[in-house]
Amino acid sequence: MYKIAVAGTGYVGLVSGVSLAEVGHRVTCVDIDEKKINIMKQGISPIYEQDLEGLMQKNYAAGRLTYTTDYQSAYKDADAVFIGVGTPEQPDGSANLSFIATVARQIAETIENDCLIVVKSTVPVGTNDKVEQFIQDFLVHDVKVEVASNPEFLAQGTAVRDTLQAARIIIGTESTWAEERLMKIYEPFKLPIVSVNRRSAEMIKYASNDFLALKISYMNDIANLCELVGADIQDVARGMSYDERIGSKFLNAGIGYGGSCFPKDTTALEYLAKQHGYQLRTVTATINVNKDQKTILYRKACRRLITFSGLKVAVLGLTFKPGTDDLREAPSLDNVPLLLAQGADIYAYDPVGKENFKRKYPAGKHGVGSITYVEQIENALDDANVCFIFTEWGQIKEIEPEAYKKLMRTPLVYDGRNIYSTAAMKEAQVEYYSIGRS
Numbered sequence: 001m002y003k004i005a006v007a008g009t010g011y012v013g014l015v016s017g018v019s020l021a022e023v024g025h026r027v028t029c030v031d032i033d034e035k036k037i038n039i040m041k042q043g044i045s046p047i048y049e050q051d052l053e054g055l056m057q058k059n060y061a062a063g064r065l066t067y068t069t070d071y072q073s074a075y076k077d078a079d080a081v082f083i084g085v086g087t088p089e090q091p092d093g094s095a096n097l098s099f100i101a102t103v104a105r106q107i108a109e110t111i112e113n114d115c116l117i118v119v120k121s122t123v124p125v126g127t128n129d130k131v132e133q134f135i136q137d138f139l140v141h142d143v144k145v146e147v148a149s150n151p152e153f154l155a156q157g158t159a160v161r162d163t164l165q166a167a168r169i170i171i172g173t174e175s176t177w178a179e180e181r182l183m184k185i186y187e188p189f190k191l192p193i194v195s196v197n198r199r200s201a202e203m204i205k206y207a208s209n210d211f212l213a214l215k216i217s218y219m220n221d222i223a224n225l226c227e228l229v230g231a232d233i234q235d236v237a238r239g240m241s242y243d244e245r246i247g248s249k250f251l252n253a254g255i256g257y258g259g260s261c262f263p264k265d266t267t268a269l270e271y272l273a274k275q276h277g278y279q280l281r282t283v284t285a286t287i288n289v290n291k292d293q294k295t296i297l298y299r300k301a302c303r304r305l306i307t308f309s310g311l312k313v314a315v316l317g318l319t320f321k322p323g324t325d326d327l328r329e330a331p332s333l334d335n336v337p338l339l340l341a342q343g344a345d346i347y348a349y350d351p352v353g354k355e356n357f358k359r360k361y362p363a364g365k366h367g368v369g370s371i372t373y374v375e376q377i378e379n380a381l382d383d384a385n386v387c388f389i390f391t392e393w394g395q396i397k398e399i400e401p402e403a404y405k406k407l408m409r410t411p412l413v414y415d416g417r418n419i420y421s422t423a424a425m426k427e428a429q430v431e432y433y434s435i436g437r438s
Ligand code: UDX
Pocket: 152, 153, 154, 155, 156, 157, 209, 216, 249, 250, 251, 252, 253, 254, 255, 256, 257, 258, 259, 260, 261, 262, 320, 321
């Protein structure tokens, strides 16, 4: 078993650290945020993620998992340092690598043993070569150090399962020493390992995420056409799914993908291609379709209503998908400001995303519109003139079609996640608009 330090305790870093401890390694999670470190020591997870807290507590109690802000003590004699810090998108679409650089320099100045640096953060192809050079340049002690790429494929909400039972582990190395060490670290996971060179590993991450984003945008594009020609996207998707070459996953049309990966990784790959004088047209199309898709229901509602001014608008679901409190690139963030600017009085419901949303849009007046947060879906629907569904939370799916008819002043529903059958809504006398179905 190895002594491992993990830099960064966000989704990627923390889940990796906990999973490495769970299979038996001795892991120290490092973060600069003292408050976060203290709450983790108390067994509380800073992020909302199924199964994570239980495993944090179990491995902490077993002495395999510790947390610290003191990176020197953590890196000094580590066999491997995993880097899981953020690579946020910059205004021009490129990835901001300053957090990686900070950690790389700290590692270079601290390590006293031969050490493998494992980059889990998503970084543009070629970055890990530079990280290795950067560490070499700042190295203080005469030790062997190499950088491996080990992209992360976890999805929020299922992060622990996605890591401990990953479909595959990708490792990208440039020497047998690095390859063998990383193989050994991952051996106890008993999962398929794909070993390639560093640049291919970096590309696998982008190519996988952008392919999934493309799949969604393709289905959204087809959905919009389905509406025009009288086809039903859900039936179309069902028909397509039986073809094993297509598969049944990621065929759900909706109001666009969000989250921390797809939007960022599509723009980053488009940017990388541009840097190399190449236009990645499929990815550009993916991005453009998604941008339009996010406000498709709002635009549909604008054609149906004279104004939103003075209307009670129920907004059900704020997060980019169910099972997370993350709002990054959520469709709600595109639609709420449009509705507020039109004078809507929004009543918003989300089982876990309310608090984060409140930070951006505190309860109360916003220009000509206003926003109120409710604990119960019924309070949002009660006497409402129109309802938008942005996230397919289980709690929202449980609402019967009849409830919209009964509670709303005018039962007019725009469903961005195709939760209901059009027939059931018609039967309940709800005027219902969704994606790719007429
Ligand atoms: C994704 C990838 O799944 C993961 O492998 C990668 O490491 C990070 O990005 P995540 O962003 O957590 O994970 O969520 P995911 O469940 O993939 O959904 C992403 C977005 O696509 C969501 O907004 C979701 O609503 C949307 N989506 C997904 C669709 O619109 N239709 C689908 O069929 C599937």
